[in-house]
Amino acid sequence: MRMLVRFSKENDLRFISHLDMVHAMERALRRADIPMAYSKGFSPHAKISFSAPTPLGIPSSAEYMDVHLVKPLSAQIFVQRLNNALPNDMRVLEAMEIDDDVPGVLGKATIGCYTIQPYEGVQWISQSHINVLMNMNDIIMEKRTKKGLKEINIRPCIKELILMQDGQHITAKLLLPSVGGINPDILLKAFNIYTDVRIDVEDMAIHKDDILLEDGRVLLPE
Amino acid sequence: MRNRNIDKILLSVEKPARYIGNEYNAVHKNLASVEVRFAFAFPDVYDIGMSHLGIRILYDILNKRDDTFCERVFAPWVDMEQQMRRHEIPLFALESGDNIADFDMLGFTLQYEMSYTNVLNMLDLAGIPIWSKERTNRHPFVLAGGPCAYNPEPLADIIDFFLIGDGEEAINEIVDCYKTWKYSGDTDRQNFLKHVASIEGVYVPSLYEVSYNDDGTINAITPKIDSLPHIIRKRVVTNLSSAAYPERPIVPYIDIVHDRAVLEIFRGCTRGCRFCQAGMVYRPIRERSADRLVELADKLVRATGYSEMSLSSLSTGDYSQLEQLVKILLEKFQEEKVALSLPSLRLDSIDKSLLERIQSVKKTGLTFAPEAATQRLRDVINKGITDDDILRTVEYAFQQGWQSVKLYFMIGLPTETDDDLYGIAEMARRILDVYYSIPKDQRGRHIDITVSTSSFVPKPFTPFQWDPQDKIDRLSYKQHLLQQQLRMKHVTYHWSDNRLSFMEAVFARGDRRLGRVLAAALANGCRFDAWTDYFNYDGWLKAFEQCSINPEFYAGRVRSYDEVLPWDHINAGVSKDFLIRERERALKGKTTFDCRRACIKCGIERWEGVCDNANAGTL
Numbered sequence: 001m002r003m004l005v006r007f008s009k010e011n012d013l014r015f016i017s018h019l020d021m022v023h024a025m026e027r028a029l030r031r032a033d034i035p036m037a038y039s040k041g042f043s044p045h046a047k048i049s050f051s052a053p054t055p056l057g058i059p060s061s062a063e064y065m066d067v068h069l070v071k072p073l074s075a076q077i078f079v080q081r082l083n084n085a086l087p088n089d090m091r092v093l094e095a096m097e098i099d100d101d102v103p104g105v106l107g108k109a110t111i112g113c114y115t116i117q118p119y120e121g122v123q124w125i126s127q128s129h130i131n132v133l134m135n136m137n138d139i140i141m142e143k144r145t146k147k148g149l150k151e152i153n154i155r156p157c158i159k160e161l162i163l164m165q166d167g168q169h170i171t172a173k174l175l176l177p178s179v180g181g182i183n184p185d186i187l188l189k190a191f192n193i194y195t196d197v198r199i200d201v202e203d204m205a206i207h208k209d210d211i212l213l214e215d216g217r218v219l220l221p222e
Numbered sequence: 223m224r225n226r227n228i229d230k231i232l233l234s235v236e237k238p239a240r241y242i243g244n245e246y247n248a249v250h251k252n253l254a255s256v257e258v259r260f261a262f263a264f265p266d267v268y269d270i271g272m273s274h275l276g277i278r279i280l281y282d283i284l285n286k287r288d289d290t291f292c293e294r295v296f297a298p299w300v301d302m303e304q305q306m307r308r309h310e311i312p313l314f315a316l317e318s319g320d321n322i323a324d325f326d327m328l329g330f331t332l333q334y335e336m337s338y339t340n341v342l343n344m345l346d347l348a349g350i351p352i353w354s355k356e357r358t359n360r361h362p363f364v365l366a367g368g369p370c371a372y373n374p375e376p377l378a379d380i381i382d383f384f385l386i387g388d389g390e391e392a393i394n395e396i397v398d399c400y401k402t403w404k405y406s407g408d409t410d411r412q413n414f415l416k417h418v419a420s421i422e423g424v425y426v427p428s429l430y431e432v433s434y435n436d437d438g439t440i441n442a443i444t445p446k447i448d449s450l451p452h453i454i455r456k457r458v459v460t461n462l463s464s465a466a467y468p469e470r471p472i473v474p475y476i477d478i479v480h481d482r483a484v485l486e487i488f489r490g491c492t493r494g495c496r497f498c499q500a501g502m503v504y505r506p507i508r509e510r511s512a513d514r515l516v517e518l519a520d521k522l523v524r525a526t527g528y529s530e531m532s533l534s535s536l537s538t539g540d541y542s543q544l545e546q547l548v549k550i551l552l553e554k555f556q557e558e559k560v561a562l563s564l565p566s567l568r569l570d571s572i573d574k575s576l577l578e579r580i581q582s583v584k585k586t587g588l589t590f591a592p593e594a595a596t597q598r599l600r601d602v603i604n605k606g607i608t609d610d611d612i613l614r615t616v617e618y619a620f621q622q623g624w625q626s627v628k629l630y631f632m633i634g635l636p637t638e639t640d641d642d643l644y645g646i647a648e649m650a651r652r653i654l655d656v657y658y659s660i661p662k663d664q665r666g667r668h669i670d671i672t673v674s675t676s677s678f679v680p681k682p683f684t685p686f687q688w689d690p691q692d693k694i695d696r697l698s699y700k701q702h703l704l705q706q707q708l709r710m711k712h713v714t715y716h717w718s719d720n721r722l723s724f725m726e727a728v729f730a731r732g733d734r735r736l737g738r739v740l741a742a743a744l745a746n747g748c749r750f751d752a753w754t755d756y757f758n759y760d761g762w763l764k765a766f767e768q769c770s771i772n773p774e775f776y777a778g779r780v781r782s783y784d785e786v787l788p789w790d791h792i793n794a795g796v797s798k799d800f801l802i803r804e805r806e807r808a809l810k811g812k813t814t815f816d817c818r819r820a821c822i823k824c825g826i827e828r829w830e831g832v833c834d835n836a837n838a839g840t841l
Contacts, residue, residue, distance in 0.1 A: 015238040016475040024246070024475055027527030030558075044559055057233045085527070087246045119226075202230055 002068050003078055004105065005095045006220050008061040009054070013089040018053030024087065025050075025065065032085035034078065037068035051106045051211060052178035055185075060208035061093060062112065064219055066104055072097075094220050105219050109211040110179045111159060116170045116188070116206050118199070125170060127163050129195040134161060139190050143182065154190060157181045176211065225319065231305040239476045240268035241302065243294070243316030246473040247525065249285040250317060256291040257404075258397055260284055261315050261325045261362070265332075265340035266752070268296040272472070273480035275534060276331055276368065280389055282468035290397055293317040293325075297340045298347070300750065306347065313348035322348035326400065328362040329393075330381070332370035335729035336722065336752040338377060341366070342744045345380075352741060354382045354428060359409055363400070370730075372456075372503050373682040373789040378427035378734035383415060386792055387423050387456030388489075390465050395421050419450055423457030426450075430791065432734060438775060440733060440786040455793040456503070458832050462489060463514045470525040482530035482563065483522040485515055487547070491536040492817045492835070494824075496604045496808050497593070497635065499681035500536055502801075503794045505826050506833035507818070512543045516550055523560055531555070532563035548576050588619050591630040594638075595645030601811045602637050604804075609649070617656050625666035627653055633700045634678040634692035637809065643700055646673060647707035654712060673708055674716040675701065677723035681730050683794045685804035688781040691727040694720045721759045725751065727777035733788035736776075738769045795832075797825030 009021055016024070026046055029036055038044040047068035054060045075095040082092050118124050133139065139155040157180075160173035175181025185201050192198055212218060232238035253259075262281055264271030271277060277294065284292035293315035298306060306313070313322045322328060328350070330341050345352045350361050357364070366377065367385040374384040385392050396418060403414040419426040429450055433441040445452060459465050471483070490507035491500065510518075519531060531551070535541065551562055564580050592607055594600045600607065616627055631646055650671050657669045677697045680686045692700075697720040708715040729736060742765035750756040766773050781787070783802055790798075800823060807814060814822055820839030821827050827836035 012242040012244045013475075015232055015242050017239070020239060020475045020477070023477070024473075026529075027246070027473060030527035030529065031524065038559055043561070056238070087244070089244065202233070 001072055001100060002066055002098045002102075003073070003075065003095050004098050004220060005065050005067065005078075005082075006061075006093045007063050007065070007086075008059075008091045008093055009063050009089065010059045010061070010091075011089045013087070014057050014059040017056060018050075021063070021090075022048075022050055024090065028082060028085045028087070028090070029067065032081040034067070034082065035069050035071040035073065037070045049104060049106055051109060052176060054208050055183050058114075058184070058206050058208050062208045062210045064106055064109075064211070066098075066106055068100075096220050105213070108213055109219060110176055110181075110214045111212040111216070112174050112176045112181070113209045113212065114172045114174065114184045114206055115209055116172060116184060116204055117168050119203055119205055123198060124168070125163065125191060125195075125197055125199070126167075129191055129197050130161050130163055130170075132195045133190060134158070136194065139194060141182075141186050141190055141193070143186060152182075154182050154186060158187065161187075171209075173212075225311060225314070227309050227311055228314070228319070231302075231309060231311070235301045235305060236299060237269075237476055239474075240296070240299065241316070242475075243319075245475055247470045248317060248472050249281070249292070251285075251291040253291070253318070256289060257401060258287075258290040258327070259320075259325045260290055260292040260397070261295050261322050261328045262292055263295045263322075263328055263330045263341075263344060265297050265330055265337040265344060266750070267299050268474075269476065269478045271296045272474050272478045274331065274333065275484055275486060276389070278468045278471050278484075279466065280329075280393055281472075282470075283390060283393060283466050284397065286466070287394070287397065289401065291317075293320075295322055295328075295344070297337075297344055297750070300756065303343075303347065303749075313344055323350050323361060325362045326404070327397075328364050330364070330366040331368040332366050332377075333368050334752060335370055335376075335726050336757075338729060338740050339744050339749045339751055341377065342380065342740055343749050346744070352380055354380060357382070357411070359411065363411070363414065365396070369500065369503065372499070372792060372794050373731065374425060374427060374792070375432075375734045375788040376729050376732040376736040376740065379737040380740070381427070382411075383418055384425045384427070385423055385457070386425055386454060386794070388459040389457070390459045392421060392423050392457045396424065416447065422455060425454040425792070427734065440788060440790075442786060443788075443791045453791055453793045456795060458506075458795070458829070459489075460508065460832055462486075462508045463511045467510075467518060469518065469521045471522065473526050473528070480532070481528075482532050483519075483526050483528040484532055484534050485519055485522065486510065486534045487515060487538065487541045487544075488535045492540065493537060493606065494604050494804070494814050494817065494822070495593070496602070496685040496804055497632065497678060497681075499684050502683045502796050502824075504536065505795050505824060506835065507540075508834075509542060512547045512550070515547060516554070519551055519554070523555070523558060529559060530561045530563060532565060534565070538564045545576065548580075552576065552579050588616065588624055588626070589628045589630070590615075592649070593630065593632050594635060594642060595631060595649045596642050598811060599635060599638060599642045599645075601813050602808045603632075603635055604808070604813050606813065606816070609652070612649070613652060613656055616653050617660070620657050620660050620665050620669075623666045625668045626670040626672070628672045628674070629653075631673065631675045632678045633675045633704070634697050636686055636689045640703065643703055644707060646675070646704060647710075650708060650710065650713050654710070669712050671713045672716065673704075673713060674718075675704065676718045677720050679723055679727045679730055682787070682789045683796055683801070685801045685808055687731065687787065687801065688783065688785075688805065690780050691724065691777045693778055694724055697723070719754060719757065722751070722754070722757055724773070724777055725759075725762055728773045729776075731788065732776050735769075735771060739765050739771055742768045795824070795826040795829065797828075800824045 036046045049066045051064040075097050079092045079095050138153045141154045142149045143152050157175040162171045184206050188201050281292050284290050295315050342352045351357050364382045366381045367389055371384045399418050415426045418424050429446050432443050435441045488509040490504045492507050495501050593605050680689050701717045743762050746761035746764050748758045748761040821837045826833050
């Protein structure tokens, strides 16, 4: 059987890379004595897949993994044991038992949900700024790719952009970089270029809340 | 609490996780309930420092005390230092984020000479004066230990006090002594230093006077106070099985150099290689019992989740119950999928069927360190390995399908001639011949031989402590000769930077006049000198010039047996008589056997109850 797991990576752990997080999780699984399945061969590896990387510096409650187990284990016990073995800033949020023949769902996530707010007292985005961006047909921005800087139109990547009632938080739904989308820093830079607000990405607290399937459904149904 | 400014700069530096602490098993304490705050410093980057066992042992011992909170601090990498200086962020401890300058004690471990500028730089980043005499009660006491502390003199004006030898017991005595002083209401730092100097193994350099002869050599090193010992004897932990060992070691997030659980199986070495400082100063040999090791192995895997464990010592194959231990561990770890690594393992020392199941052998191929290529020179350095040992092992390995061999040599050893260098190429050739003598269908498809040479650095407390280091030109000539000789198919040659070895030789056997050079070098931009990319030779030469000190005086001079050496007031266990005897035997090409066969009277046998092999056996 397999376990589909959603977990968080908060606070200081936003500074560890995706690969480091993977290692930290593998070690926690071993400490928790989770009966993981291993690949055969010379140097066996645990059979786990993880969702696409969250950029360094962004805390997240939207990390997912799909773990193959050699012995059945209830989701409840899995969560309890793993949480006891994880660092404080990594927490299992939910887990679901799935059968071996159910296709994996991690690669099918296409949308990232973020909350963005300023740390303190800086000029901030208003509804009119949002309207400016959302009413544009093309938002041309430079995006760093492996081949260097590339100009792309990020407008289709922005699925939703809402200023919350407190006037402080913004929630954004963006196409994920793994499917040609963008990270939230590019969105914030677009405000600087196309509206009259001036914000410093370093002054923003960005949190990745979840990732969704193309049709907007969550990966782990209630 | 960590400064918010730090969080802001972390995204602009490489590997920010070096600076966040908070790893699994890191210790956190309620600051209101601790009396002594201790910062343990490793003067190199996190990735190197966290791979070091000593820091983990002392961190564990200090944090077991309710009254003490020990935190870690490493040298910030160049990019981080730049950011910290720009934003005026002082050096901070990993666990609490608090400024190092506010701690009670700051302890450095000195693992290699070329980390000294980092010691000074870390003090400077912390806002602590680099000269001990300029520190006041607003500053921590700065102490240092580790292998380089056996010649503490180059840092004598910088470090308040040194701990020579094993730290497991002494560190507690030092903290107790500090508490007594602190609560006595005494505010004179000098008084604490006088108290702490009475602990065995502790050396307070400011309480000793050095006088010099006209030729620049030392006349005498004498205590300024009558009650102080003339000779400081190193500390020795006699029973390793009952000594503290970290059972819940910190698990770093980033990939560090040695990213695995480490089991120290024994300390010391009985082989007596004459160039090897570790083999001399860590005497006598002390083993942890196999039972204790199996128990520890189990706890370590459970507490860390590591999938690799390495057995650590100076010469793994010499552990008396190695085969039994390896068998038990391999069996135990099979189900848990833990791979076992045995670095510094002599392949002839273990059963071949176990060999194939050992991770380090699988990963890195065969590694040999004959250090010298001819039997004559190996006899000089007392490296008890023969050509036959090597050739027989590679033959077996090639038959088993291994395709790569690494060979490590030293150049510039005393008595070395060009013939010894030609011998290095000859050995590579003979290994190739062994490979080709095996039928094609019974050997691997490729062969790859890597030869590496390092340049010999004479170290204190070795039989070669009186010998000069080869001049840079001479070493470069030898490397050039080897480059030509090793121009063979399937052979790669690596050599080391002779300028770096030269600086290492200066500070290894330097005296306290070199402290000024360190400060000048730092001012000239030198730091992270052990990293080839950052080694700034011009900065060093300029520093020597600014201080009117000739580095050749320390590295390239023949010293006589009756010269007072800068470390003569330190007793590392091995006696000067023994070292002279060994040097004389070396020059005659006479070997000395492993002292487990019979006591070779190295000096430590005179210390009651310290060495199990003391005075045992007959010649």
